Amino acid sequence: MDIGFVTNVVFPFTKGGAEKRIHEIGTRLAVAGHDITIYGRHFWEGPQVMDYEGMTLYGVAPTQELYADERRSITEAIDFSVRLLPHLRQTAAEHDLIVASLFPYFPVLASKLTTLTADTPLITTWHEVWLDYWDDYLGRLGPFGKGIEQFTAKTPHHPIAVSSVTADRLTKIGPSRDQIEVIPNGIDVDQIESTRPADDGFTVLYAGRLAEHKNVDLLVEAFDRVAQTASNVSLGIIGDGPERDRLERQVQTLEHADRVTMLGFLEEYEDVLAHMRAADVFASPSAREGFGITFAEAMAADCTVIAAAHPESAASEVIGDAGFLVSPTVDGVATALERALEGERPSTEPTIQAQQFDWDTIADQAEQCYRQAIIDGR
Template sequence: MGETLKIAFVYDVIYPWVKGGVEKRIYELATRLAKKHEVHIYGYRHWGESSTLEGEGITYHGTLGVKKLYSSGRRAILPPLLHSIKLVPLLSKERYDVIDCQAAPYFTCYASKTSRSPLVITWHEFWGDYWSNYLGKVGLVGKLLERGLFNLTDNHVAASLKTKKDLHNAGLRKDITVIPNGVDFRRIQEIEPSSYQSDIIFVGRLIKEKNVSLLLKALALIKEEIPDVKAVVIGDGPERQHLESLSSRLGLKKNVEFRGFLKRHEDVIAFMKASKVFAFPSLREGFGIVVVEANASGLPVVTVDYNMNASKDLINDGKNGFIARVDERDFAEKILIAFEKRRRMKSVSMNIASRYDWDEITERLEKSYLSFLP
């Protein structure tokens, strides 16, 4: 593949200023693609007043500075709308071989369509009827905007097989290429465990959909059998205060530590490696990179069986983790089983995670881009 491409990734937030699954995916793919191709990333201007920033072979384009991503516990709507309006003239004046726009927030895809460049839409989730649960009657607008993306391009990528199935079931009849998320498997093996040891660890944004309250209620049950059980919660978000209060009410103040966001990804992995079981009760995941990272760190993962949780598809039940019902007692039981069997599950978990190395996934994406070219 000797052809050099000019590639643009379009989203709203950018790694490492914001640490989430989608922005981490873009970063990992972009840094690898930039070794051979010209790569640009468009998003919020996290770094100050300058409209552009160079780093690791990537040109970052910032539209507006955003101080608050969330409003009333949900991602705010106005910033991505303003961001998309500012994207139109920026993307219109450049010609790219590929614009890879993340499906949500949907406004950015419509803005990207105004460019003369071929558009790829990468789907991390498909919400459909869930919009009504999320916003009530107003959710109809989100549902219509989401469905409208079907007609913007023939080039669609899904981050998981579940999302591909959801899109097909919703009526998207075009070819959908599955390009999963991944991990830097070799780098994870090099990281030393943290000196802070725990029995159970959770990593993720503290929002309602992550369902961390289920973990806390399960911990209260586990404490009945293991009084000194120690759990650590890595991450921050609008639910943190509520979760800390719930932890106190459940009598878990000495058992659970909330560490907030860790700036260095290596520190997150180090905390994982110093733990025994990764607990992930999330109800809504387009993929779940942290699940693969936990497996790569040698931890079995306990997640939940929920229709919008694609991370359960990463678990081979009993091999690299367990899938529990959305019930604190069953979740607690599965954690205890994982705790008992963790040593024999370690090598299997790591072997499964090794299949998701970013280098291989980047090659697959590069081939897809070339197939999308006119």
């Protein structure tokens, strides 16, 4: 197959879940003999078009700031899409398939325009479906976000969702459930298992964006309660985001503030893995997760995982019986922390549960889905 990936951000020059998924699947498909081209912003040093780890990187637009006031920039997305069009018009017919990164939507619509004349199938990967969350994210511009999401969902394409929760939410605005393929996000199990644990690790760890729906404030309060009777425990919080200042102020008010450390964003992925390998418990009571890659990573690191049972979270789908699912409340998290810190283990070994998310397995699933999309498009 000759596959073109469209993404305004390219891993490892920018680091995020969506671009990492493209990189991991793309490199594995390249090794399997497929031709892979990634169309993105020119974040790398070197020529506009160059070979990288068996793939071709094609810089269709210069680098540009991705965020404005802690939110993804709409003007950046539109700028990238406009610059993408003339390049993809010239090359779309050369590809058997175009796989467009979903967020921030406009590149998907631009890709669809080019595939109409080239008669090339288009696939998108839905990491989340926001629905009413757009009102919280964009405020008075919420209806605009909803409209673009719905329009993208109704645009003819082959949708992939990273979880059944995300697939079910997608059916509310677009395709029927039987049209959506579920292919989860992945992890490099060997890399995680071979990572040396951090020397300055923590008993309990959180890693992720510091946003309101992540409920890190509940974890902090629950930990402080448990620390009253568990004298040797510590909590490490990895990540950054709009809630960081508020969380730092909250930590300062805790009775056991000296046992909580906010590490901020760690540039090196291996450093995050090292802290997971050192931790006994990984806790993230997030109320909204389209997948929840940190759960899979923490299970591969042999942590006891604590997550929230919530209808808008795929945590239960990822963790299964290999962790503790609790109500997203201080009481719920505190009770699970006590159980985990006393040595109680879930019924399924976390490392066994994590194996199904290895990138080799995910790449095989993606390859089969891509082949089927080509067949269906003929």
